[in-house]
Amino acid sequence: EDQVTQSPEALRLQEGESSSLNCSYTVSGLRGLFWYRQDPGKGPEFLFTLYSAGEEKEKERLKATLTKKESFLHITAPKPEDSATYLCAVQAGGSYIPTFGRGTSLIVHP
Amino acid sequence: SQTIHQWPATLVQPVGSPLSLECTVEGTSNPNLYWYRQAAGRGLQLLFYSVGIGQISSEVPQNLSASRPQDRQFILSSKKLLLSDSGFYLCAYRVMNTEAFFGQGTRLTVV
Numbered sequence: 771e772d773q774v775t776q777s778p779e780a781l782r783l784q785e786g787e788s789s790s791l792n793c794s795y796t797v798s799g800l801r802g803l804f805w806y807r808q809d810p811g812k813g814p815e816f817l818f819t820l821y822s823a824g825e826e827k828e829k830e831r832l833k834a835t836l837t838k839k840e841s842f843l844h845i846t847a848p849k850p851e852d853s854a855t856y857l858c859a860v861q862a863g864g865s866y867i868p869t870f871g872r873g874t875s876l877i878v879h880p
Numbered sequence: 881s882q883t884i885h886q887w888p889a890t891l892v893q894p895v896g897s898p899l900s901l902e903c904t905v906e907g908t909s910n911p912n913l914y915w916y917r918q919a920a921g922r923g924l925q926l927l928f929y930s931v932g933i934g935q936i937s938s939e940v941p942q943n944l945s946a947s948r949p950q951d952r953q954f955i956l957s958s959k960k961l962l963l964s965d966s967g968f969y970l971c972a973y974r975v976m977n978t979e980a981f982f983g984q985g986t987r988l989t990v991v
Contacts, residue, residue: 804979813886813970813982814924857924861977866912866931867939868980872923 772797772862776871783848783878791843791874793858803841804868805834806857814857848878882907886971886983893990899944899958901986903971906952911973913954914980915946918968930954966990 775794783789795803802821806814818827820836827834831852833844843856855875859868886903893899905911915927926939928946936946943962947955954971971983 801977802979806982811968811985811987813972813985816979816981819979859980866929866937866977867914867926868974870924 772860772865772869774858774860774869774871776856776858776874778874779872780875781877783845783876785849785878785880786847788844788846788848790845791856791876793841793843793871794839795841795858795860795869796839797860797862797869799863800860801863802861803836804859804861805841805843806859808855808857808873817856845876848876850878850880852876853878882973882975882981884971884973884981884983886986888986889984890987891989893961893988895963895990896960899956899961899965899988901956901969901971901988903954903956903983904952905973908952908973908975910951911975912977913948914972914974915954915956916970916972918970918985920968924970928956961990963990 773796777792802819804819805817808814818834823838825836831846835842855873857873859870861868883906912931914929916924918924930936930948933948944958966989969986972980974980
């Protein structure tokens with residue numbers, strides 16, 4: 771059974787304090803790992819797809835990396851507007867259903 | 881460009897009343913379509929998915945049903961709502977099993 775575990779569940783940072791969110795996964799034949807941002811009362815917004823170990827992608831203050839067992843979402847010098855819940859999901863080969871983690875709730879204080 | 885529309889944004893319904901939530905996708909053909917429910921502080925629970933017109937797979941036995949009358953239309957229904965049906969409902973689509981794109985969600989409150 772595919773599993774995704776995100777940690778920590780919640781993270782509070784001061785503005786400018788860099789940190790990382792973790793997504794550990796077990797999947798039969800990884801076809802893709804996805805990161806999303808979700809604001810309260812909104813649908814998740816797609817951020818990145820990573821396909822293979824060693825791959826990295828960046829967008830503004832966010833950088834996602836992938837190994838064979840986990841992915842990290844690095845947040846550099848975060849701003850209050852980066853406050854949101856960040857979701858990770860994996861896609862196994864031969865499945866129509868992505869497996870989502872429960873998310874990390876990030877709050878960035880000014 | 882591809883877009884997804886989900887409505888209504890909020891809904892308050894009495895117990896025992898029917899439900900119909902609609903989701904449409906534009907700009908692509910034959911997407912995989914999904915209905916999720918998200919409880920406060922918890923992850924996404926997959927309710928139904930569809931890989932084609934009239935093809936519906938249910939992941940959780942419950943008071944809800946889904947239909948896909950057209951290629952890019954996905955409907956979530958209930959004949960009689962329960963209090964436990966309250967939650968945040970999300971529709972999503974995927975093309976070729978790549979990343980999913982979500983609608984803005986429907987906040988359903990059953991009273």
